Amino acid sequence: MRNWFNRKNIVSLLGIVLLYAVVQGLIVFDIMPPFYKLTLILICIYIILSTSLNLINGITGQFSIGHAGFMAVGAYVSAMVTVIMHGPLLLGLFAGAVVSALAGLIVGLPTLRLKGDYLAIATLGFGEIVRIVFLNMDFVGGAAGFTLPSKITWTWAFLLMVVSVILIKNFVGSTHGRACISIRENEIAAESMGINTTKYKVMAFTIGAFFAGLAGGIYANYMYIIQPGTFSFLKSFDILVMVVLGGLGSISGGIVGAIVYTLISALLAGIPEWRLVITAVFLVVMMIFRPTGIMGTKEFGLSFLRKKDDKNAASKN
Amino acid sequence: MDSITTQVFQQLINGLSLGSIYALIALGYTMVYGIVKLINFAHGDVMMVGAYSGWFAITVLHLSFLPALLFSMISCALLGVLIERIAYKPLRNASRIAALITAIGVSLFLEYGGMLVVTAQVRTYPPVFPDTKFIVGGVYFKYGDIVMLITAVVLMALLHFTVQYTKVGKAMRAVSFDKEAALLMGINTNNIISFTFAIGSALAAAAGVLMGVYFNTIDPLMGIIPGLKAFVAAVLGGIGIIPGAMVGGLMLGLVESIVSGLGASTWRDAVAFLILILVLIIKPSGLFGKNVREKV
Amino acid sequence: MPLLKIENLSKSFGGLKAVSNLNINIEKGELIGLIGPNGAGKTTLFNILTGVYEKTEGKMTFMDRDVSGLKPYQVTQRGMARTFQNIRLFDDLSVIDNVKVAYHQRTAYSTFSALLRLPSYFSGEEEMQRKAMDLLKIFNLDDKAEETAKNLPYGEQRRLEIARALATDPKLLLLDEPAAGMNPQETHDLMNLIRWIREKFNLTILLIEHDMALVMGVCERIYVLDYGMIIAQGAPDEIKRNPKVIEAYLGEEVV
Numbered sequence: 001m002r003n004w005f006n007r008k009n010i011v012s013l014l015g016i017v018l019l020y021a022v023v024q025g026l027i028v029f030d031i032m033p034p035f036y037k038l039t040l041i042l043i044c045i046y047i048i049l050s051t052s053l054n055l056i057n058g059i060t061g062q063f064s065i066g067h068a069g070f071m072a073v074g075a076y077v078s079a080m081v082t083v084i085m086h087g088p089l090l091l092g093l094f095a096g097a098v099v100s101a102l103a104g105l106i107v108g109l110p111t112l113r114l115k116g117d118y119l120a121i122a123t124l125g126f127g128e129i130v131r132i133v134f135l136n137m138d139f140v141g142g143a144a145g146f147t148l149p150s151k152i153t154w155t156w157a158f159l160l161m162v163v164s165v166i167l168i169k170n171f172v173g174s175t176h177g178r179a180c181i182s183i184r185e186n187e188i189a190a191e192s193m194g195i196n197t198t199k200y201k202v203m204a205f206t207i208g209a210f211f212a213g214l215a216g217g218i219y220a221n222y223m224y225i226i227q228p229g230t231f232s233f234l235k236s237f238d239i240l241v242m243v244v245l246g247g248l249g250s251i252s253g254g255i256v257g258a259i260v261y262t263l264i265s266a267l268l269a270g271i272p273e274w275r276l277v278i279t280a281v282f283l284v285v286m287m288i289f290r291p292t293g294i295m296g297t298k299e300f301g302l303s304f305l306r307k308k309d310d311k312n313a314a315s316k317n
Numbered sequence: 318m319d320s321i322t323t324q325v326f327q328q329l330i331n332g333l334s335l336g337s338i339y340a341l342i343a344l345g346y347t348m349v350y351g352i353v354k355l356i357n358f359a360h361g362d363v364m365m366v367g368a369y370s371g372w373f374a375i376t377v378l379h380l381s382f383l384p385a386l387l388f389s390m391i392s393c394a395l396l397g398v399l400i401e402r403i404a405y406k407p408l409r410n411a412s413r414i415a416a417l418i419t420a421i422g423v424s425l426f427l428e429y430g431g432m433l434v435v436t437a438q439v440r441t442y443p444p445v446f447p448d449t450k451f452i453v454g455g456v457y458f459k460y461g462d463i464v465m466l467i468t469a470v471v472l473m474a475l476l477h478f479t480v481q482y483t484k485v486g487k488a489m490r491a492v493s494f495d496k497e498a499a500l501l502m503g504i505n506t507n508n509i510i511s512f513t514f515a516i517g518s519a520l521a522a523a524a525g526v527l528m529g530v531y532f533n534t535i536d537p538l539m540g541i542i543p544g545l546k547a548f549v550a551a552v553l554g555g556i557g558i559i560p561g562a563m564v565g566g567l568m569l570g571l572v573e574s575i576v577s578g579l580g581a582s583t584w585r586d587a588v589a590f591l592i593l594i595l596v597l598i599i600k601p602s603g604l605f606g607k608n609v610r611e612k613v
Numbered sequence: 614m615p616l617l618k619i620e621n622l623s624k625s626f627g628g629l630k631a632v633s634n635l636n637i638n639i640e641k642g643e644l645i646g647l648i649g650p651n652g653a654g655k656t657t658l659f660n661i662l663t664g665v666y667e668k669t670e671g672k673m674t675f676m677d678r679d680v681s682g683l684k685p686y687q688v689t690q691r692g693m694a695r696t697f698q699n700i701r702l703f704d705d706l707s708v709i710d711n712v713k714v715a716y717h718q719r720t721a722y723s724t725f726s727a728l729l730r731l732p733s734y735f736s737g738e739e740e741m742q743r744k745a746m747d748l749l750k751i752f753n754l755d756d757k758a759e760e761t762a763k764n765l766p767y768g769e770q771r772r773l774e775i776a777r778a779l780a781t782d783p784k785l786l787l788l789d790e791p792a793a794g795m796n797p798q799e800t801h802d803l804m805n806l807i808r809w810i811r812e813k814f815n816l817t818i819l820l821i822e823h824d825m826a827l828v829m830g831v832c833e834r835i836y837v838l839d840y841g842m843i844i845a846q847g848a849p850d851e852i853k854r855n856p857k858v859i860e861a862y863l864g865e866e867v868v
Contacts, residue, residue, distance in 0.1 A: 114597055118601050120417065122593070122597045128545070174727030174728075175727070185703035189701035190714065192694070192697075193777060194717065195718070244415075244418055277433060280422045280425035280429065283422030287422065
């Protein structure tokens with residue numbers, strides 16, 4: 001267990017706790033305006049979404065643009081569990097994530113043989129099919145949507161976000177994550193080095209779908225209402241843009257992208273008619289002048305601390 | 318004829334009309350993909366702009382159908398070239414994902430920029446055709462349906478002729494086969510790519526005008542779903558293959574009208590996407606495509 | 614029973630026969646060369662053996678088991694590893710991570726312990742790090758372990774590819790033109806390296822190469838392929854004198 005408590009992890013943990021405490025304090029003492037709280041919780045949700053999509057698109061190199069579909073599955077399933085079946089919140093979130101992961105498995109197995117643009121279009125088609133299915137389900141409200149109580153607090157949203165990011169980061173930083181990256185780098189070579197590429201593509205896709213479903217569940221149990229229209233391919237694009245904005249393949253980049261994009265959207269909320277026009281121009285300009293995103297594939301890390309650890313270890317030897 | 322046969326024929330006519338619109342849009346997708354390997358997500362929105370220019374030509378400039386159609390096609394051809402030069406050309410050697418995201422950006426720009434210009438309000442398309450109906454064996458042919466089908470067929474024939482028999486068409490095929498080799502053979506690839514965008518966008522504009530005539534109403538977001546459907550049609554026929562886009566469009570139109578005819582119209586879009594996924598899984602190169610494999 | 618036994622192996626692409634009726638036997642510990650003009654079907658044979666292509670006809674037995682119809686990763690698990698004619702490294706990964714990917718199939722801890730960072734994660738990673746470092750030392754790449762693979766000079770990329778293949782712990786190593794693009798000095802070093810790794814790792818090696826000095830210098834037996842068929846086989850001296858081989862290489866000097 002000594003490996004858990006290196007200097008880097010301890011500093012990160014302190015930072016996370018501090019961030020949580022400051023926001024929680026502002027909320028408890030009623031200093032935080034509701035719009036800010038909404039934005040912060042949305043940031044948590046979008047961080048889970050962008051990090052999980054990054055696992056599929058950036059780490060494994062499989063171009064998926066149907067993430068809103070998995071989000072929808074998680075949202076509706078968790079809503080069914082918490083409202084229709086009167087289940088507890090955590091069970092609802094978990095059920096949503098698991099069903100979404102199953103959907104990921106079912107969609108991923110046949111479609112992940114496809115490459116590049118073809119896979120992108122197939123996943124986009126899947127996302128739209130999911131939306132239309134919920135549109136046609138009358139017992140969850142159809143087009144009018146499904147209302148549910150708002151049970152998610154800042155504590156829940158933040159905690160679930162932190163746990164999701166840590167789990168995905170642990171996966172990426174393991175030999176399994178390296179297997180996924182090797183597929184992105186050169187699929188034929190990966191297969192020749194003994195990597196079961198189908199297995200790892202489906203695994204990354206399923207894990208990505210799991211966390212997208214979780215984020216969908218958090219979204220549903222916070223926003224009072226969910227409608228099929230919310231989960232259209234525009235939402236998938238939003239998530240994709242966050243990942244690319246931050247830097248495909250960089251977990252911290254995905255987080256930065258989610259924060260920046262959500263903040264921009266929030267800032268432009270006052271001029272809704274201009275919001276998407278500005279976003280669009282921003283996107284095109286970004287792609288032309290810095291297509292690698294804010295972070296590229298680099299990680300924003302505390303590596304200067306780790307180096308000290310290494311030095312300490314070296315001097316002990 | 319008995320009523321069921323009549324109904325079937327009626328659905329066939331509807332399906333072909335709708336399908337010919339899809340085919341016109343799909344042609345632009347397929348040509349652009351064939352030549353720069355880019356899914357031009359903004360293509361459906363170019364169609365929307367075409368619908369609005371047609372609307373403008375008819376209601377404000379008081380042009381009749383054919384001049385309005387030409388007006389709209391020319392404006393969108395210019396728009397297509399402009400989009401390519403400003404947004405796509407700088408990214409020609411960038412990653413596919415960067416190009417795709419740019420296309421999404423252009424698409425959002427046209428949709429919501431368009432909304433700023435013409436407002437989100439739904440506009441009614443002026444009636445350009447007489448309300449005449451021909452009845453053959455109990456099946457109704459609207460005057461508009463016939464003009465639409467004829468317009469679509471004439472445009473496709475023109476395109477086929479251009480691509481197969483003219484010099485610029487040969488250059489287009491050469492560029493889509495191998496851009497560098499074409500350049501070495503003295504073909505100005507930049508001009509050919511611009512020309513491809515111009516033709517594709519002009520066809521989309523024509524589809525937009527026909528769409529306005531067919532459905533009577535237009536709005537700034539009208540291009541999204543038909544755009545996606547047309548893409549499905551292009552994939553169905555084999556992306557990059559011109560006759561494939563035509564057949565794919567017509568087939569998709571027919572399938573949709575059959576689904577609607579069976580009373581499941583709310584599932585219509587889902588069926589289109591299901592077809593897309595099935596085609597991609599079973600034969601990703603489409604009905605007319607050849608399989609290619611990576612050289613190891 | 615030979616380590617690898619290929620019987621009547623054929624592969625056609627459409628109407629074109631890329632290889633036809635190949636019969637090859639490789640005994641354990643041998644170092645075999647596979648030569649022939651461009652387009653003779655040498656790389657195609659590698660691709661069939663490693664499961665990248667499916668054979669049309671014939672039988673392939675490796676370590677007493679039929680290996681036809683297996684996926685590439687399964688072939689690798691059975692103990693056959695390869696390098697590529699056009700280098701296929703994991704370009705954006707570090708040198709050491711390239712090697713660690715190849716250790717994955719034999720040393721992986723569970724996904725569960727990866728997610729939760731259980732002790733087996735740390736011991737597994739430590740083991741991989743140690744093994745990979747040891748291997749890189751052998752190939753004189755240890756001081757470049759943290760460099761990005763694509764930034765290595767050409768010759769070192771070729772060496773890294775061989776190191777990576779060895780990390781899969783193969784019994785049979787397939788090398789596809791390992792000396793391509795190397796200068797005479799580098800080729801000479803490569804010859805010594807090939808001989809040395811065969812002893813050290815107890816390997817059997819099948820080698821495609823155009824550099825005749827290398828092939829004639831290290832291989833004990835040579836198969837010559839032309840138009841997808843074996844036109845000659847034997848010791849280097851016999852091959853040099855074989856009129857069929859000279860004819861196939863007409864215009865090219867046989868050393």
